[in-house]
Amino acid sequence: MSATLPVSIADVEESARRLAGVAHRTPLLRSHTLDALAGRRVLLKPENFQKTGSFKIRGAFAALSRLTPEERARGVITYSSGNHGQALAYAARRLECRAIVVMPENASPAKVDAARAYGADVRFKGTTSEARGAEARRLVAEHGYTLVPPFDDPRIVAGQGTIALEILEDAPDVSAILAPVGGGGLIAGIALAAKSRKPSVRVFGVEPTGADALHRSLAEHRLVKIATTDTIADGLRPQAPGQLNFEIASRHLDGVLRVDDDAILRAMRFLLERMKILVEPSGAAALAAVLEHRDADLGDPVAVVLSGGNVEMERLAKLL
Amino acid sequence: MSATLPVSIADVEESARRLAGVAHRTPLLRSHTLDALAGRRVLLKPENFQKTGSFKIRGAFAALSRLTPEERARGVITYSSGNHGQALAYAARRLECRAIVVMPENASPAKVDAARAYGADVRFKGTTSEARGAEARRLVAEHGYTLVPPFDDPRIVAGQGTIALEILEDAPDVSAILAPVGGGGLIAGIALAAKSRKPSVRVFGVEPTGADALHRSLAEHRLVKIATTDTIADGLRPQAPGQLNFEIASRHLDGVLRVDDDAILRAMRFLLERMKILVEPSGAAALAAVLEHRDADLGDPVAVVLSGGNVEMERLAKLL
Helix, strand or coil, X not given: CHHHCCCCHHHHHHHHHHHECCECCCCCECCHHHHHHHCCCEEEEEHHHCHHHECHHHHHHXXXXXXXXXXXXXXXXXXXXXXHHHHHHHHHHHCCCCEEEEECCCCCHHHHHHHHHCCCEEEECCCCHHXXXXXXXXXXXXXXXXXXXXXXXXXXXXXXXXXXXXXHHHCCCCCEEEEECCCCHHHHHHHHHHHHHCCCCEEEEEEECCCCHHHHHHHHCCCCCCCCCCCCCHXXXXXXXXXXXXHHHHHHCCEEEEECHHHHHHHHHHHHHHHCECCCHXXXXXXXXXXXXCCCCCCCCEEEEECECCXXXXXXXXXX | CHHHCXXXXXXXXXXXXXXXXXXXXXXXXXXXXXXXXHCCCEEEEEXXXXXXXXXXXXXXXXXXXXXXXXXXHHCEEEXXXXXXXXXXXXXXXXXXXXXXXXXXCCCCHHHHHHHHHCCCEEEECCCCHHHHHHHHHHHHHHHCCEECCCCCCHHHHHHHCXXXXXXXXXXXXXXXXXXXCCCCHHHHHHHHHHHHHCCCXXXXXXXXXXXXXXXXXXXXXXXXXXXXXXXXXXXXXXXXXXXXXXXXXXXXXXXXXXXXHHHHHHHHHHHHHHHCECCCHHHHHHHHHHHHCCCCCCCCCEEEEECECCCCHHHHHHHC
């Protein structure tokens, strides 16, 4: 059945080889206090410590490293102003490739500065994702850039899946893996890789209650696009999962747990106050699920992906 | 000459044996961005990740582990409401020993809760350090508790010195070690241990410009007590170094670097924004010195002790 998917465990393993020496090999962190709160052992995978501050470098570099020399010479483009944009810019610089990031005209100076600091050529267009997408496609048609989407791409999925290989290597006895779901590239990669390596491991996505498109899609057995999303977790706001990610999740995911914004904030605050590590709201969602769904059938120990830590200081002050 | 000191490298080594399995063996962290900013390689020793959130557990546990069974049965007491109080409470619980912490009547609920969470019996007295000290001594006289001071004690110094052993083990080529100075127990332990193990290594204390008692004491070759201290780094506010710590610093320290509050805040913000790790203002002081004194003769690489990460969330929001 999985033979029909355009991405396999071999692609994930190949991505891991390409990422060696480029992405950090993040550890698994423990806290006795956290174990007591969760009622089970919790292994935190801190991708907030990852290069560029999020897991996105895994998919972005894995994708770019597969481009032909001709494609690299022309350059790559994306219209994600968040973590994927920064990751793409960093990956492009490592591969001596030009990167264009199309951002909204009202993008925060911090995000613009971050992308430029990684060497991106930042362009501004409109204020909606649609306007940026159209501009990116126009530039692709005009200049022959390669468009690298943030999540719905087999190369991206294969890159994100390397997280599961590391978790299983460091904790072979892990019972379940939880990761947040935005467009679904992260959870698709993890589910695919984890189930291939250890079929007994359970894999759960975590969505905000105000942005639960994958949950609804799995329930209705079709890709559901929700009209408006409402959550503080800005990385988890896509209105629908990617088609490929939905297909992988349909086959390999054990379920989606949902958490509200208050639970996300509590988890974020616990990590900062007690463990002294900063994650962005999206990065705290999977931990929030473990703390809120204590009665969920997750087993012990569980691995929790802290997906990123890019939050502007002014915003952090407000969140606290 | 150092034969007359009441603490030796053998005491530090003995403390390291006692701390094994109790304190975390913190790693050394790197950042390419930080190296570029500092103009040299910087190795961060993140004691904010240490048990109880600061290095203080090293000295507190080392001291308590040397008490006789009779002393432990009677209990221990301190009048530090900050990191030492929390560390003493945690160490006492590990050793099944009662701990009393005398706090000011206006202590923040967060500090009271933290000490109680570690099992301390919290008593309140006055609002000054003098009032608390008098109350602690009264309780010692009445109940036979052992007073464990926060810094001016050979057992405490020996415990804090274990940080230097770990740094030299992980980075034998380290050129200089920098650590913040409050009462001087940390820098005394580090200087003593580092110079004993590797005489060529340079050791520098770091003080806020508004609380530079050790700097002045070394300049005047006598223990100087400053009338009022003024700094956001609340852990570095003692008005004078301990007598023992001053003597050790006089023999073994290469100097004191001073930093203002703005530099401390910039370093704290860099750690949070770029490296996703939270330190308290005191914990950022040594890094601030490396970033501000780029022309100082420190060599390469330098090790920087991030001494703690206990900052209340409301205060953090204000600092940002």
